Structures are given as C-alpha cells and as structure tokens.
Amino acid sequence: MIPFNKPYLTGKETEYITDAVISGKISGNGKYTQKCQQFFETKFGFKKTLLTTSCTDALEMAAILIGIKEGDEVIIPSYTFVSTANAFVLRGAKIIFADSLPNHPNMDCSTLEALITSKTKAIVPVHYAGVACDMDTIMELAKKYNLFVVEDAAQAIDSYYTGKDGIKKPLGSIGHLAAFSFHETKNIIAGEGGMLVVNDEQFINRAEIIWEKGTNRSSFFRGEVDKYGWVDIGSSFLPSEIIAAFLWAQLENLENIQKIRKQHWDAYQSQLLSWAKVNEIELPFIPEYSTNNGHMFFIKCKNITQRTQIINKLKAKNTHSVFHYISLHSSPYYIEKHDGRILHNTDNFTDTLLRLPLFYELDVQTVINQILE
Structure with missing residues (x-):
C-alpha cells in the first residue's frame, strides 16, 4: 500500500520531547518554543513569530489583531480549506469569495478590485501548494484601499516570491500577518501545530498578549512589568513544549x-x-x-x-x-x-x-x- 501521505520522522523527535519533559517545563513558551521561533525569524526574516496549536489558531489571532467585526468583508479564495474562512466568520465577517486562476487554484488577482467595497477590511491570499499568489497586485490594492493582508501560508514553508522590484521574498513575509501549518500533511510537521507571523510592527505587542490568553504574562517573565494581569481579549493559542520539541527536530532537517x-x-x-x-x-x-x-x-x-x-x-x-x-x-x-x-x-x-x-x-x-x- 502506498499511502497519500506518510509523516516523516528525523529520529530526534522523541529525544527532544524527553528533554522537554525532564526539564520540567512542558506547558509552552519554553526552550523549544523559543528555538523554533528564533529559527524562523533568523532564516526567513520574519519580524515576530509565535507558535500556535494550529494554523487555524494563527488565522483566528490574525482576525482579532486586525479588528474584524460584524459586517466587515474579507476577500478569500473559494478553493481553500474551511479554516481560511472560519477564522473571520467567527468574528462576524462576511466572506467574499474570489475565483481561482484558470491554470492554478490560487486566487485570480485581476478580479479582486471589483470585489472591494467600503466594507472590505482584508484580503487573505492562500498560497496553494506552496505556490505564491501575485503579491504585488494584492499589496498595491491593500495600500490603495487601506486594507490588511493576511497570508494563508499553511502550505508555503520555504517558498518564495519575486516581485517587480526583483527581490526574492519568503512567503509569509509580505502581508501584514501570515499563518503557517505544521499539520502532519505538511512538509515540516508537529502532528498538529501552526505559527503566526507578524510583519507589521503595530501588531507585535498585542499579538503576544492575545497569544497568552489576553494577559501580559510574557512581559512579566521578561521583567518588563512587576506583575501581570488581564489586559485584552485572547485565548490559549500557544502549544505545549512537547509539540515545539517535535517541531524543532523537523526544522533542524x-x-x-x-x-x-x-x-x-x-x-x-x-x-x-x-x-x-x-x-x-x-x-x-x-x-x-x-x-x-x-x-x-x-x-x-x-x-x-x-x-x-x-x-x-x-x-x-x-x-x-x-x-x-x-x-x-x-x-x-x-x-x-x-x-x-x-x-x-x-x-x-x-x-x-x-x-x-x-x-x-x-x-x-x-x-x-x-x-x-
């Protein structure tokens, strides 16, 4: 039997998981979380990364960060996984679906401007099969109409886009925010798992608060505040160190x-x-x-x-x-x-x-x- 997918193990996953357990810090945002986040920020130049329990969680964080509310419109491709839509529907948005290109499932960017109204808040390009959408067109429209761009880069780790300026940019580094997946069907896996990428500095501090259940707990542990409390909305988006340890073994390879x-x-x-x-x-x-x-x-x-x-x-x-x-x-x-x-x-x-x-x-x-x- 040749399956459609078979998760690949590098051989170090259980070693690092054991190390995480022995360390006594397995609840999240520990050594392996930091190693993974630093890897992405160094290798791909992402401004800020936060591991999440899934790409779905990362998209939901993005929807909170850009202030999606009842009545807002969000443009996404119709040919995508339901999480791309759900993250914004949960905040009350109306989804406006874009058609695919004739020769690729990615959204047809030539049709986007006609879909933009006074209620449009964001465009969410999905880089299907790790192939880049036309990001120059999308970012130009975002600038023209004051929209946010959230890259759904679930399938797009280690893939790049070269724009009109001739600069080769990693997918996930171009929009205001981006979301990656480490589901077992992806190139790099953690069973489940995801990551939010923050490229717009205005979102960095709040992203960390939302990630930590709406508290400034991370600031407290860095010694930036003398106590931490509930300062915003949020949820338990960060994964355990066991997931991060597994992921680190993959990233090394x-x-x-x-x-x-x-x-x-x-x-x-x-x-x-x-x-x-x-x-x-x-x-x-x-x-x-x-x-x-x-x-x-x-x-x-x-x-x-x-x-x-x-x-x-x-x-x-x-x-x-x-x-x-x-x-x-x-x-x-x-x-x-x-x-x-x-x-x-x-x-x-x-x-x-x-x-x-x-x-x-x-x-x-x-x-x-x-x-x-």
Missing part, C-alpha cells in the same frame, strides 16, 4: 526534507509530461515569480469522470490518490450567504484536481510506473 520532496516533485513533472499531453491532463503550473517548495504534486484532469477512473485504477494497485477542496461558496453552510456569482475556475478545480502521493520516503518511481501503465 528542513534543507534535507525539502531537497527530497523537490526531487520527487521533479520526477513526477518530467516523467508524466508525455502521458499528460496524450490524456489531455494539465500538470502543475509555477508562475515565474514563484518558487516550488515540493509541498504537493497535483494534476488537473479533463473531467470528473477521468479523475475518478485514475483514482480507482491507482487504488486497484494499492496506491492512494485524493482530490482536494470542495468550493466553499457552494458549501452547505455558506451557499445561502454567497452573493450568487458563478466561480467557474474554482468549480472546475473542485471536479478535476487530483493529488498524487508525495512524502519523504515515497517510492515515487513505482507511482509513476503505475500511472504510465
């Missing part, structure tokens, strides 16, 4: 993990090229302004029938391939709240996108051979 995943991705891309052309299947498109982080290899089938046939034929060979999101604008919860626009490209990806297995220990050649057969 980031370069090696990325190298192997990209090799698998490249093997798919090169060896399936002729097969895809013959069968009218589209392989992944990477814009010139984006890098590829080897998070996911997906194909775009001709129609839902063809996709189902491929899934079934691979399943008969004991290989598990899966489709992905169902359009959020047509979901049971939001269909009556949607403004009625037909999002053709999003619906097309719902029916035709198929993800092939991609994980560190994958025997990618066997899967390729099965597909070619």
